Amino acid sequence: MSILITISLLSEKEGFVDWGFAPVAEIGESYSRFSDYISRGENADMGYLARNMEKRKDPSLLVPGARSVICFLAPYSSIKSSVAAFALGEDYHDVIKDKLHRISLHLSQECAKHGLEYQGRCFTDSAPVMERHWAAEAGLGFIGKNNFLISPKYGLRTLIGVIICNIPPEWLGERKEKIAEGCGECRRCIDACPEGALYAPFRLDARKCISYHTIESHELYSA
Template identity: 40%
Template sequence: MGSAGTGEESPGNSRNIGMYGLQEIVEREYRACGFSAAGVAAFALLEEEKERFVQWLGQGYGADMGYLERSAGYRHDLRRLFPAVRSVVVTLTSYRRPPEVRQPDGAPRIARFAWGDDYHDVLKRNLRRLLEAIRGYEGFGAAKGRPVTDSAPAFERAWAVRAGLGWIGRSSMLIHPRLGSFTLIGMLLLDMPLPDGCLPAQRVPDGCGNCRRCMEACPTKAIVAPRVVNAGRCLSYQTIERPGAVESAVRPFLDGRIFGCDRCMEVCPYNNRPDMPLAPENAGLEAVAERLELTADGWREMTGEEFEARFARSPLLRAGLEKIKSSL
């Protein structure tokens, strides 16, 4: 299954559609549910991904994210999340906004994924819409499923590759040939199997070639090898995940960043084409202007109560006000 569906059918339309299988249904419905692309893969155990993940952790690249080690033994098996899983619908949602939607020059930098409301909530809501749309088709009315985002222990990028939605670039990010890497991955785990004889999605060939721009542009050289990131040196980890303030050795590389870092994606050629699609209008990822326009003084003067009120549904709550202030 590809990712160029028309989305012309409305969710829940079960008229004359008994002929459709899961791939065709997803192809018809994903756009109406707020997604930019979608694919389907049969459930399997991702043993190779598990082995690579364990090796990566063994090299110390997981930093202080203990939850990664705790899930290393079962992250490859989606049955831990949904025991009845038989197939996996993988969705991509672009979060590229129009050029005029941007942070003012000099404003403390926030990674683009955090310009709107928490995408975990947005994706789960849209995945539930997709599940309801699937149930509207003949033969799928009793389908059960679980929406999953990257907050769950799963190899979501590997599943996106299996669903034919891109390849893993040197930055370790998923790159879709049309959407680039400014995308959010969602998964819908279903108890409905793919039909017998259904061919797997065609894998997208690696399109990085000899390009090393992401590796060369990383401020802290956290991409230590192609597709291998030392999280402890990554500014996204330092400004979001790491307990406490950013390490002193990393502070000189912040360059105004207070939450996340987009540098490896900003330089990627697949993210810099003039015809690139924007976030779907019905995706629910609208940027919140008041979050983008805050000055450094505005951040310093903010109280805890103001922070919680202004960022009640924002990913920035994850870091907390004191950690954000410490990066100024």
Template identity: 40%
Template sequence: MNKEQLTYFIKKRAYELSFLECGISPSGFLEEEAPNLERWLKNEYHGKMKYMENHFDKRLNPSLLVEEAKSVLTFSYNYFPKKLQNPETYQIAKYAYGEDYHIVIREKLLKLVEEIKVMVGDFAYRVFTDSAPVMERAWAQKSGIGWIGKNSLLLSKKKGSYFFLAEIICDLELVYDNPFKTDHCGSCTRCIDACPTQAINEPRIIDSKKCISYLTIELKDEIGKEFNGKMNDWIFGCDICQDVCPWNRFSTPNSEEKFQPAPHLLNFTKKDWIHLEETTFNKLFKKSAIKRTKFSGLKRNIFMS
């Protein structure tokens, strides 16, 4: 099987596994991204996410993750829900409506890897689902999936931004896609204007210390009093900068059974969230990304909202 046939096979199977897109880029050092990452860390925009300071070189060079890496395969997977929470209750980010995406998407990628092995034999690879020092949005842009918007998320003209990104880094030589070079945000500043905590310092630069997603998930300490009245009822993550993005008018509901929200989630009232007990929390969110914040963190978030 030559590289053209293998590339066709991989993309065909990716779509059959319900991925929105599969873009492929040659592996290499992310020269343009290096100074931006260094500046972001120097300004301490990562807050208390100390792990962001680790593996600086690995974030920029896939060959330090997979020896002799030749290709970075980037996949996008839709999570936009068919039904939304009641807007009058406490809100959680749409990506957390269903089962934990790390597990769901990783299983699909590993299935694809096994099918590739049948075609070409063993090869060196690693699978990533937001689980290692990989600059996934940079690779997604280099593989032609979309561009990085002013809210720092990857945007697609046809799909919006409500999708997960995942990667396979491997030593297979494949046919590569052209990088996405056009910025279709134009003069729009809706995401910047809508952020209640002013976390978007400048286009594509997020001060995590002010981001509601960081405050409700990553931050383990108490949320600062300066955010009182600014959380807009978000208790796990935040979708404000996506909800206002004009490109998300093209988002369509996902068909992944494991991402469908349980009825209790959509029907929860503020009273239900306030009176939620730890045993019920552990039962309801056993397979959910919401468990990341832990029961104590969720209660903290509710109090701040």
């Protein structure tokens, strides 16, 4: 069985709705935007975001010999709530990582058949990996003015799982085309942000953000 078919079958089996890949490379514009965000202090007291900046820029520092970044999308609840929807229910970090580890195990076995000693790590929003950048590079969506990855088919209510590995990109089949930015002149997300945290395209001040205060902040928040 080819690596491509293996990933496609496992992705569907694990409940991911889409997947794609991009070759490992240093990050340019997305990294600069993130670095500026940190410089403005808009990460509030999330000091961990300012650590390991070089690893964010170059994923090969996380996985020596890395060749490919494989990204997966999983939908999450559309329930309306005063807290972020992805914070409801079971911890998505554990759920997504378990799925990725199962896929990674199969990839290791398949690579061995092709004479490659597999090296890979699984990530989902808990390490210095710019998941949205890589998902956009993998053709799974575009990054909107709200800083979310927006999938043309599944919208913005998706979680991103990432496997950084040493599988050559050419083993993964034809790469999806990148999706053009689709926001245009729309600014509904900016106008709708209840606390003005999203104050300009791609500009989010966590100090004003409800999601930050209900998930990350250690201070009492009243909705």
